[in-house]
Amino acid sequence: MRQYFGRKALIYALTFFVAVTINWMIPRFMPGDPIQGLVARAQVADPASVDAMRAHYTNLFGLDVPWWQQYVNFWAALLRGDMGISIWAFPTPVTDLIIRAVPYTLGLLIPAILLSWWAGNRFGAFAARRKWLDNTVLPIGYLLTATPYMWLALLLAWTLAILAGIFPVSHAYSFAVQPSWSWEFLGSLAVHWVLPFSSLFLVMFGGWAIGMRNLIIYELESDYANYLQALGARSRLVRGYAFRNAVLPQITGLALQLGTIVAGALVTEIVFSYPGIGHLILQAINNQDFFLLQGAFLFIVLGVLVANFIIDVVYTLVDPRTRIRMQGNAV
C-alpha cells in the first residue's frame, strides 16, 4: 500500500514540477511585451516619464533580472503562496483574483462532474438492452457527447435565456443585488448557475451513459452473467453484478476525462461571462497578463492532479483486486 502511494506521489510531484515549469515558460514565449502594454495604456507622452515608468514596472514585476533568476524567484514566491500582481487588474494580487474565481468554477465543475457521472452511469445501465430506450435515448446520448461544450452553451443561452427568457444570459448573479445571506441573493445565484451547469452536465451525461450502456452489454454477455442467468437468477441480480464490474472502467474513464472536462468548463464560463477561472484565463491572454495566466494554470494543474489522486484512492477502495494485489506486493 505504502509503496503504491509512494510511487504515485512521486509521479504526481514530477508532473507538478514539469507542468509548473511549462506554465512559467509559455507566457514568456508569447509575442509582445506586457510592460509595454501597461505603460502604453497610461498615455504618457514625455519620453523621460515613459522610461521612468517602464523601469518602475519592469522592476515591480521582477522582469529586470536574467530569465534563470526569474525562474528561481518564481518558485521561491510560489512556495510562499505569492503568485505576483495581475497586469490586467493592476494592482490586485493574482492570488486574490484566483481565490475569488475558484468558488464559481468549483461550484460548476464538481456538481456537474459528480452528478453527470452518477446519473449517466445509472441511466446507461438502465437503458442497456431495453429496446425502446436503446433506440431513442442512445442517439441523443451520442449527439450530446459529441457536442462541443461551447456549442451547447450557446444553444442553451439562445433558447432558454434569450428566446424564452427563463434564465439570465450571463454573469453569476443579478446586478441589482449584492452578495449577502438574503434569499434574494442566493436565488439570483442559483438561477444564474443553472444554464452553465446544465451545459456541462448534459454533454458529460451523454458520454457516461453511452459508455455504461456498452459496458453493461459486454458484461451481460460474459460467462458469469450467462451462468447466473442459467441458474435462474432474477435479471435484477444479474444486472447488479454487471453494473459493479462495468463501473470500474468508468472510474478510470473519469480520471482520463478530467482534463477535457476542465477545459470544457473554462469555455462554458466564457460563454456565460461566468466569473470563474476560465473567464480569468481569457482576460489574461487578451491582456498578456503572464502572472494571472500562470496562476490560473497552476490552479488547474493542481486541481486535476488532486482529482486524479482522489480517483486513485477511490479505485483501490472500489476494486478489491487492486487492494489484494497491493497487499501481495507489500508482503
Place this chain on the structure above:
Amino acid sequence: MRNRSRFLIMCFAASLTVAGCTSGGPAPAASAPPTGSAAAPAPAANGAFPRNQTLYTSGTQYGPPANWNPIREWDSATGTKGLVYETLFLFDPQKGDFTPWLAESGSWTGDNEYTLKLRPGVTWSDGKPLTAEDVVFTFELGKMETIPYHPLWTFLKSAEAVDATTAKFTFTKPNYQQWANHLYSRAIVPKHLWEGRDEKEVLDGVNEKPVGTGPYAYQSHDQDRMAWVKRDGWWATKALNLDVKPKYIVDIVNGSNEVALGLLLQNGLDLSNNFLPGIANLVQGKFGVQTYYPEPPYMLSANTAWLVLNTEKKPMDDPAFRKAMASSIDMKTIVEKVYGNLVLPASPTGLLPQWDKYIDKDVVAKSGFSYDEAKAKKLLADAGYKDADGDGFVENKDGSKIQLELIVPNGWTDWMEAIRVISGSAKKAGINVEPAFPEYPKLVADRGTGKFDMLLNNERQLSNTPWMYYDYIFRLPIQKQQNTTNFGRYENKKAWDLVRDLDNRPTDDAEGMAKITSELQQIQLDDMPVIPLWYNGLWAQSTSTVWKNWPSAAPGAPKNAPTLWRNWIELGGIYTLTELQPVAGG
C-alpha cells in the same frame, strides 16, 4: 448495498458542494470591500439596489474595478475621477467653454503667473475643507518622475498657496493651451490623506478608501461591477443648485456586445457607452433605445481615427505617395457599410466637428482630398510610380515591389473590417496594401519602435485645444520610442515650431490660434504625414424606462456628453447626471 451507499455519499458530497458554493461562494468579495468614507452611507436595503433609485451604466471598465486611484486616469474604477475626485474646472467641448468647478475663478495675473481662486465651502467627504494646499500638493505630485503629468514641470516653475483659497503658479514659459488642459484634467487629491505616500504608493496605490469632494462615495464592488452611492453634502448642491438624482450608480464591467445589448433591451442598463454595431436599427425601431441624434451619425464625435504612415520607410517617405494613398481610401463604404452610419467621415484636417472654428475652409477647399481613384492613380503616375510588371500594383521608383501591411489590433472587429475596405480600395488604385491583425501588445511594441508600415490609431481624444492633435501629428524630436505621438516619425521642424507657438497662445486668442492652425493645415495637407479617416463616436445609447432627460439634439434637452467614460465626466458627463430625472414620481 455498499455500492449504493457509496453513491449516496457521492451525491451528498455533490449537494454539499453546491450548497457551499451557492452560499459561501462570493462571500470573500462581500467581506473585503472598503467602507466608503467617514460619512459612511447606509447600505442598500436587503443588499439589493432599488431599481428606481439606481442608474446602471456600462462601457468604461474592461477589467474588474481594481483601484480607486485618481492618478491612474487610465485604469481606475469608473467614476473615480468625476464622481469622487473632482477637477478645478470643467470644459464643455460642445461650446468650448471652461466652467469653474472646484475653482471659483482663475486668471493669468502676469506674463508667467497664474492665480487660482478656490470656491469657498467645498469639503472632502471626511469633513475637512478643501484648501489651496491640496491643489498645490496635487500638482506637486507631478514632480515625481513616474507620475503621468510629470511633463507639466518642464514649464511650471513653482506652485504655492497664498492663502487658504488662493494658489499661485509661476511658469518658466506660459504654455497656455497645455495649462488650460491641466486645469480641467487633473483630479485634486486631499493633502491630509496623501501626504505620507511615497512615489510607488501614489502611482500604484489601490487607494481603497477614496475620499473626494464629489457627489458619490464608494459603496461596493465585485469582479464585474462597481457600485457608488450618493453622499450628502456635495458642495455643488448649495453653490450651484445642482443635484444628482440616482442614489446608486452601478457600472457594469464590459462583457461581450451581446451582453450589453441584452441588458439594454431588458431594461437592465440605463446608459451604455459601449460601441454596439447596428444600434441604428434599434434606434429607428421602437425598442426604446435612444442616442444623441435620432438620425445619422447618431453619436457626438469623440476622437479622430487616423491612418498613420511610417514616414521613415519607402515609399511612405514620399508625400506624393502618401497623398495618393489618402485619395485611394473609400471612406463612404467604411462609414455606411462598416459602421452603418454611426460615424462621420473626417474633415481633411482631421479636426473634430467641435473644433470647426479652427478649420481654414479656404485651405481645405484648395488642398483637401477625398476618395478619387482616378486622382490617386494620377498622383502615383505623376510621382513616377509605375506598374512595370503588370501585376496591377505599382512598384517603387527603383523598380522594387511595393508590399505594405496595414495593421490594427486583433479582435477590434470594426477596425478589422475598415482596413479590409481600405486595403481593397487602395489595391484598386494600384497600391498593394494587405490588412494584418497582430495582438494589441505586439502592435504597441512595433508602433513604439517604428517597425510597421501603416496602422490605425485614435488615441487622442477631444479636448480644449486642437493643439492636442497637432502635438500628436508633429511632435519632435523623434525618440527611439514614440509612445503617444508622431508614430509615423514625421520630421518637420517648421511645423513643430508652429505647434509650440500655438501652445503659447492664450486660450481666448481665437484669431491668433486660427492663424497658426491654418498654416499647420496647409503643411498637413501638402505633406500628409497622417491621413484622417473618420470621427469615432461618443458611443452612448440610453433607455428612458427609469431615468429620463438624457442629453440629445432635441430642443430643450441637455446638450452635454452622455457618458461616464474616463476623463469625460469633467467634459460634461457630470451634467448628464445632474440633469437626469426619475421617470416615476419625484
